[in-house]
Amino acid sequence: MENDLSHPADGDAWKYFDNIHKDFAADARNIRLGLATDGFNPYGNMSNSYSMWPVFVVPYNLPPWACMDQSNFMLTLLIPGPSSPGKDFDVFMEPLMEELQELSKGVKSYDANSPDKFDLRAAILWCIHDYPALHTLLGRATAGYQACVRCDKENCSKKLRNKICFIGHRRWLPRYHPWRSSKEYNGATERREKPAEFTPEELKEQLDRVRHVIPGKLQKKRKCEDGQCWSRRSCLWDLTYWEDLKLRHNLDVMHIEKNICDNLIGTFMNIQGKTKDTVNSRLDLEDMGIRGDLHLQPVSADSSEMPHAWYTMSKQEKIAFCEFIKAVRFPDGYASNISKCVAADKCKLQGLKTHDCEDYDNMVWYVLRSCPEVDPYIDLCKQELNQRGGQINVDRWLAKNFARWFQTHIGKMQNDVCPDLYALACKPDFRVRLYSACFVDSVRYHTVDRKKNKKTQNSGIVSEGDHDGNSIDFFGQLKSIIRLQYNSSGGVHRSVVLFRCDWFDLGGRKPGFDDDGHFKSVNTEKFWYKNDPFLLTSQATKVFYVPDTKLKGKWQVVQIFHHRHLWSVKENEQGPGVAGLSYQDEDSSQVPVQEKEGTARSRTRSDQERVLLQKVIVDKLKK
Incomplete structure (x- = not known):
């Protein structure tokens, strides 16, 4: 189906690779692979200083339900700890790289459906990892001024008091978007275009600068040139097809979602060590000249007040929120038991997982499509989608994006719609209640x-x-x-x-x-x-x-069944005890009758133990 990503083969990266390497794509027996890695602590909470790195290779020449099945993963490397391999990662990758280079050229293999041998080839289409592993595996900068992987040139970084921030996200908005003209975000308007990406020649120049970086953590650090985004040239670039890949790295969104969720909750609940609403952040606001009501307020010669932000919770609100979280119960396998994340003092959340907030959009969409007043707007949205052209799965698009489209559309005509419809378009509170x-x-x-x-x-x-x-x-x-x-x-x-x-x-x-x-x-x-x-x-x-x-x-x-205390009575009818003493529902349901009766072989059963009675008793009963 067009525009439906049910298998990696439906993605642009797969099709782009096939278009360039037509000889590889000509034989369906050639294998496409994905390489995944991440560090983990095998000792759990017993040791916080150990990091082990497995490297998995995943074959994609399988049906969707099989290519991501754990039984089909191939553990090619297991890099021991106790610390992250860092620049030494390429050293551990050498045995795997030798096999990948050999597979890219072809290995004589036997096909069970054919008596002849053939050259089996394999290629890595992309890597899967979290954001820090992007530096460990590929050498891409993930810290400092060049940490944004979307800003190859003209990065959006800015130095604050004790950290580097990336606050140029409005550059990706349409040119005349109203947020570009607003000064409430960082005290300035945004007229720049989005940063340009490296051309193949510029990318090659970046990698050539670090071609001679050798492994080892004791090596003297090299001073990076301005605009240098790579700290070393990964061994994966030795693969002949690697520079032709459209999507070389896939960031694991689960880690990113969890980190953002932890930071938001830590800030809302003002959890020490996790909140981002710190004294330094208030001073940064003052330096930038924005949000004056959140600046530190001097109250005496030797003290200042840090006003509570409107998004932080009071003690009672924290308790109420944690009690709500503790009471939430989801179906088995849908989400983690987030009630275990509530600390003993009922004022902290810890150990949250990733799947606990994804149900909200489904509920909002179900309410909208079940409301007759919204049907004309759904039809209008479908018309706009049809006018765009292309192969769009309308039902899937509506389920994911209609609520946002509806909110924007009704917001433009706020004065011309009824309050109920406007409230429906504004979406419900995120704090849902469960009973x-x-x-x-x-x-x-x-x-x-x-x-x-x-x-x-x-x-x-x-x-x-x-x-x-x-x-x-x-x-x-x-x-x-x-x-x-x-x-x-x-x-x-x-x-x-x-x-x-x-x-x-x-x-x-x-x-x-x-x-x-x-x-x-x-x-x-x-x-x-x-x-x-x-x-x-x-x-x-x-x-x-x-x-x-x-x-x-x-x-x-x-x-x-019909409830005994309820009656189905129309408004223009008189109920029981009003017009007369008797009342009967005319629409009574009939019991279905079987048209053909089965023929019984015997009306007695001989498979049960006989019950014997005395004749005297029988005679007495007859009289």
Whole structure:
């Protein structure tokens, strides 16, 4: 499918390599590889000073579900500690480089589908690593004034009091973007174009300057020339095809996300040692002449006040936030148990992982596409996408980008839309609330976790939906209850409550659904539609499940019922006890009748032990 990246072969880097090396691409048996490395501590928390570096080679000539399977990874090197190899990394890479150079030329191999031997070739398409490993593996500067990998020339670095900052990101914005004219960011406007990249000749010149840098940490440091972005020439440049690669390094976004998340939370909660809102940062603001309300304020001859920033939390807010985090429960395998990250004093978060904030956008998109008032704007956005031309997966684009497009579009016409629609466009608060129970139209709902300690069952859910173009009933169980808080104004409280459900798999080779004409049964062992778990409370109908004594195992019989304390009465009808003494719902459901009865061989069973009764007792009973 066009513009759908389901395998590395769909990417531009793969196609670019094939276009240059047509002889390599002509034989589908030639192997494309990825090289991944990172340092880790094998002793965990027992030792903080040990660093071991494995080097993996990953083959991509496999289906998507297999090329990233751990069983197909090849551990080619294991560089021991106790410290990072640094410039010595190339020394450890020599055995692997010899094999890669040999594979680039071709190695006689046997094909099971052909009696003839052929020259098997292999090429490294890219490396995968975190940001610091970019310097360890490839020699690219990751610290100092040339640390930005997107600024080959005219870097955006600036020296502050005790660190070097990169504050020229507005150079990548469109030329007439309003943020370019704003002085609130760093006290100046931005009119420069984005930095230019090195040409092949300039890149070769950069590498030639450090060609003679030899390994060893005791070597005398060389003084870098202005604009020099490389500290050494990596041995990977010895591969004949390396200079032709379009994407030589892939930065592991997981590490970057975690570091940013830690810094943000550390700043919001003012965690000592992790917050970026320090005295030095306040002095930097003063030096730059921006955000005067955050400058240090002198209160006496020997003291100054550091005003609390609006984004920091009070003691009570920290406790409330940590209690919220401690109460969050996600489905198994979706995210880490972030409640373990809450420290004993309930004022710190530590050890956060990467997957805990990615569900927010999915919830926002589900609310928008479930709101009829938003449908005209979705159609308008689709029209704009069609006018752009090209092969765009509209559904995927809308799921990822419509909320931002909708916010921008409604923001331009704020005075012409109703307050509810404007609040919807502004997105809900990031601080969502989770509940384990709720009432919807007087119907009680409990989550599965809450049900475990109760003798009643209130977590069964059924909802009508579309599957492969057909309308079917989706059966599941309630995992969590989520409330999104939108902007409130004019005394109007705006919030949306969502159900997060696990849907039982009704399809597959072994169908998880059975209907014998009397009862409907579902297999509760497997789930589907894991990427679409949300449901508005108005779309849910409560059911309960009982064990299926026929199919047994994980099979459960679905019981759809009418609540005894609820009536389905139209507004123009008179309910019970108003017009008359008797009331009956005319739309009563009928019990299905089996058309053909089965023929019983015998009305008695001979496989059970006989029960004997005395004749006296029998006679007495007859009288």
